[in-house]
Amino acid sequence: MFQYDLVVVGSGPAGRRAAIQAAKLEKKVLVIEKGTRVGGVSVHTGTIPSKTMRETALNLSGWRERGFYGRSYRVKQEISADDLRRRLLITLDHEVDVLEHQFARNRVQQMRGRASFVDRNTLEIVKEDGEQLRVTTASVLLAVGTRPFRPDYIPFDHDRIIDSDEILEIKQVPRSMIVIGAGVIGVEYATIFSALDTNVTLIEPRDTMLDFIDKEILQDFTYQLRDRNMKLLFGQPVDKIEKDEGGKCRVTLKTGRTLTADMVLFAAGRMGATDTLNLPAIGIEPDSRGRIKVDPETFQTSVPGIYAAGDVVGFPSLASTSMEQGRIAARHAVGAPANEPPHFFPYGIYAVPEISTCGLTEEEVQQRNIPYECGIAHFRETSRGHIMGLDTGMLKMIFSLKTRRLLGAHIVGEGATELIHIGQAVLNLKGTVEYFVENTFNYPTLAEAYKIAGLDAWNRMGEAKKDTEVVPQPVG
Template sequence: HQCARTRAQHTRGRASFVDPSTLQVIKDDGETMQVSCASILLAVGTKPFRPDYIPFDGRSVIDSDELLDIKELPRSMVVIGAGVIGIEYATIFSALDTAVTLLDPKSTMLDFIDKEIVEDFTYQLRDRNMKLLLGQKADKVETLDNGKVALTLDNGRHLTTDMVLFAAGRMGATDALNLAAAGLEADSRGRLKVNPETFQTSVPNIYAAGDVVGFPSLASTSMEQGRIAARVAIGAIAKEPPKYFPYGIYAVPEISTCGLSEEEVKERGIPYECGIARFRETSRGHIMGLETGLLKMIFSLKTRRLLGVHIVGEGATELVHIGQAVLNLKGTVEYFVENTFNYPTLAEAYKIAGLDAWNRMGDIKSEL
């Protein structure tokens, strides 16, 4: 719809480089055409990483793309990989009453998220009987004659399940682009290195944006990267984007965060205070019957400015935008204390958390 609104010409097909300024496109109907242009933006995304030691069969051992085509819900599932995609699917199937085991070689998960939020999230997962086998690796995966899948872990433990979802990473979908013809080279995971300010690759007229350039691999940031790259490509002034953007993890429950985590604030040596609100403290939370949900804000003791907002619970990915706006506009704790929020809403949690922080910080001192 947005392409139609901007009258952007759209052609379906598979493209590959002929030279740095020319693409060959094989259209869906088999017709081949060549397109020459001054600038090229690559936004090809990623595909699931499929290591040789995993016996993918599209039925009982699948990747995150094949998951969308399953015919029925499994009674049990082992998810290999505790990254964002693995956690999202693991919690979705757990909410659908599948017995889920989450397996990952790392002893921690979601390291870029505030530790207190991850601890609350982990508690909720364990509370609904999800098994978290962190710090353990699957050495062997094999399909049994009865259709089930057997896993042998590096500690000798054996697991049997109806389905294995391998979600331990993705690779840039660049293998069919003939990058060599354009003078480009991808890394071992198929990703392209770019200038983080202009999103230019090593070839000046070729740009890349989205998952193919790596972290944070979010749809929202990918669109902004593409917008900046397009403006640079046509010589338009591209303003520096806002310093902080939100992360959204669409697990059950949702997680969303914007700004600095408490661990990052500590590393920078910034004196700080936190404010906490639990969704069950809000009237809307009572109406919705929520027993879980947490909103955390971090403020500078020196400037009283908001440094970070972190949420786990119902509607977290929507609620975070209030904190994002205050953060990028350099707002202080007083914003949350002195402003009125609709009642009853979960957004009231901002006022509760703001008051919690303000009570710990005290009123503004005269010298400030």
């Protein structure tokens, strides 16, 4: 009846995982991508580019070796924008090649062009050369991702006043930068350029940043940023942005304070890329940020047979969770059984230093009135930390006093996004503090911090148990 079993609009993490999953179930699948190459935002302007830029900056600046050789140590004295791009282009070419091979191996058909709905089962595709055609399908998965929020009052010029997509095309590394928006993207780029010795000011209209992170971890992170002379301005909305005659950018805050810098990065939110899909034709109404509401278990929209996954459905907006969303949506769309993903997933912020978290924060545990205890380990307490020259970084674990189960694991510091998976596994397997106390960890490694934090919590829990023991009183 239809040309395809599933049409996927967008080839980012959610789209590619969905397409390959449906193809492995022997369904006929078409992927429609508006860009010239597959991969979506994740490969071309988001996840992969920003993490590649981070790694390049840390390598060329000698950041990881400064604990031993001093703050002036650098691998390359003059780091250019071309230096940052060179590694990026190699990485992107590799990612695209791998994805193209995966599609070919699984017989996933591809088409370049912009898709829009005619009706629930029909999509119109406009190719780059203007050719128009229509395809019919039993189900559709929208994995169109997001794009930077660009309000009219910001005078973007693609050179000095830029968004988070345009930062990959800068002509030179600025000596000073103002970053507006202390969300994940703003914090990541602010700290990356700070590691390149750019003088960075981070402005956030709210009184706090990264509210979903455990406060103790966030306090340690904030201290590290201020310790290296980053300016953090919270609760100070921007009034206007201008360029002076000398080419400098001038940012005026609503408090009246004026700041100047070589470059301004506006990173205050993203919009769902849904405006060209003609969603009203099928009765779907996105929210004010272009995001689509879905069933959290199946990722089906309010219209049967139409699914959405990835950043376009909102939080947590991670490549890793987007892949799982796409897989589950595809299985449901083609009538295959799909298990729910594990309850706990890791959240990674690739700032300098990294932050990664899984499970409940201490604040969430308190709100639920769960009796608990914490265990802390500083990376400098590990032999591996000494070898690496680390004097910062910490691991925090939260345990239930009643069940002794791990409730949350939170890390700030080198390798946090890798280390978190140990805590994630224990959380999903409902492990207790005894796992960390009784098991052996490779020595010397940063993972040994789990042992240290586990012992710290175990000692404290033992003391808490003694404090709550009821001592029998003699009769009479």
